[in-house]
Amino acid sequence: MTKAAHPTYWPALLEARDEAPGVRTFRFASPTGFRFTPGQFLMFHFADDPKTWRAYSICSSPLTEKDYFEVTVGMVGAFSERLGALKPHAEGGLAVRGPFGKWVYDGSARHAVLVSGGTGLTPFRAMCLLKIGMHNENRITLCVAAKRPEGLLYRNEYAGWRQNGISVNEKVTQPGANSNWEGEIGRWNAGSVFAAANDAAAVYYLCGPNKMVQELREGLEGLGIPPQNVRTEKWGDYTDLF
Ligand SMILES: Cc1cc2nc3c(=O)[nH]c(=O)nc-3n(C[C@H](O)[C@H](O)[C@H](O)COP(=O)(O)OP(=O)(O)OC[C@H]3O[C@@H](n4cnc5c(N)ncnc54)[C@H](O)[C@@H]3O)c2cc1C
Structure with a gap:
């Protein structure tokens, strides 16, 4: 997989909501042409810490991929807690690459x-x-x-x-x-x-x-x-x- 196949995006955070105690769901605006298959994940990092990357699986429907994608994150450590503190529509310096992964479901399994x-x-x-x-x-x-x-x-x-x-x-x-x-x-x-x-x-x-x-x-x-x-x-x- 070449780097060009997975450019870095700086998606706007549209919404964040509590999903369960210590678990938040984040909705980001999709970059142009964004497509994924359920099961795939994205790699996230903050601009001021380019060596620390974390994987998060996309949890929203591919039918809304043109407009937005969502991830749900458990607050378990430094990276996820920093993510959890992000405010919608504020500059968070969060970069995203992907989607990655071949562990997918396309609806065809009986x-x-x-x-x-x-x-x-x-x-x-x-x-x-x-x-x-x-x-x-x-x-x-x-x-x-x-x-x-x-x-x-x-x-x-x-x-x-x-x-x-x-x-x-x-x-x-x-x-x-x-x-x-x-x-x-x-x-x-x-x-x-x-x-x-x-x-x-x-x-x-x-x-x-x-x-x-x-x-x-x-x-x-x-x-x-x-x-x-x-x-x-x-x-x-x-x-x-x-
Ligand atoms: C392919 C892939 C997809 C993933 N998708 C998601 C996702 O959709 N949502 C999500 O919350 N996490 C997901 N993870 C885990 C995520 O990438 C990070 O490992 C997690 O957020 C911890 O990072 P941290 O820096 O906050 O804490 P760290 O300091 O890296 O880890 C703190 C502790 O939490 C443990 N841990 C890691 N993930 C979890 C978890 N999900 N629940 C409980 N404990 C955990 C670690 O093993 C470690 O013991 C995924 C991991 C992979 C490999």
């Missing part, structure tokens, strides 16, 4: 099973919005997990996703004594993912911390899912969000 932990849900939102926007008949089964109910990202969108034929399956690991959580408690493992999907011929997309992704891959392959149908995106060595 049944895609999307499994995430914590903020790993971000690229799956773009995938769900693509299916909905295309009025695509292909199946999506989504398996999401968070530590607490309020940590389930995009939760107010799940009803709309379900109305559009997406099977949304939620789990929470530590609901808390005072929560009204009546759903499932625990983590996703290969057995529970397979039970939710009930399809050995589906394509399984896994996204989140390395350990979760690796364990699920091994488990799904152990259940007989062909390796080429288990597609993984590893974000790093962390487990603390869920």
Whole structure:
């Protein structure tokens, strides 16, 4: 990939909103000709610190790519916290390159099973919005997990996703004594993912911390899912969000 294929943009921040405690979604104006496929990510850096780059997956629909793109970011360290402090329409000195990545979903899989932990849900939102926007008949089964109910990202969108034929399956690991959580408690493992999907011929997309992704891959392959149908995106060595 040449540098020219991925020029640097300085996109205007149009909007920022809290998505969950410690997690914010940022909407940026798209540069001219901006196009992406769900699953792809962008590389961000600040002008005064050109050596520090961070990857963020695009979480908005490709159907709105001409006007804007969104990323959802957990505030977990120096870079993400600096991003979190950006104010819409103010000069933030933020540069973006991309999109990058071949871990993509273009709507053509007959049944895609999307499994995430914590903020790993971000690229799956773009995938769900693509299916909905295309009025695509292909199946999506989504398996999401968070530590607490309020940590389930995009939760107010799940009803709309379900109305559009997406099977949304939620789990929470530590609901808390005072929560009204009546759903499932625990983590996703290969057995529970397979039970939710009930399809050995589906394509399984896994996204989140390395350990979760690796364990699920091994488990799904152990259940007989062909390796080429288990597609993984590893974000790093962390487990603390869920
Ligand atoms: C392809 C790709 C796509 C990514 N997309 C997203 C995205 O859409 N949203 C997002 O929030 N992050 C995403 N990340 C992670 C992101 O690039 C940064 O690693 C993260 O924001 C931490 O950077 P930092 O400088 O703030 O903290 P650092 O000081 O670099 O890291 C602080 C700690 O947080 C851990 N960590 C990193 N990412 C996360 C996370 N998401 N949740 C909890 N802990 C984490 C690190 O392993 C480290 O232990 C993606 C990573 C990759 C490789």
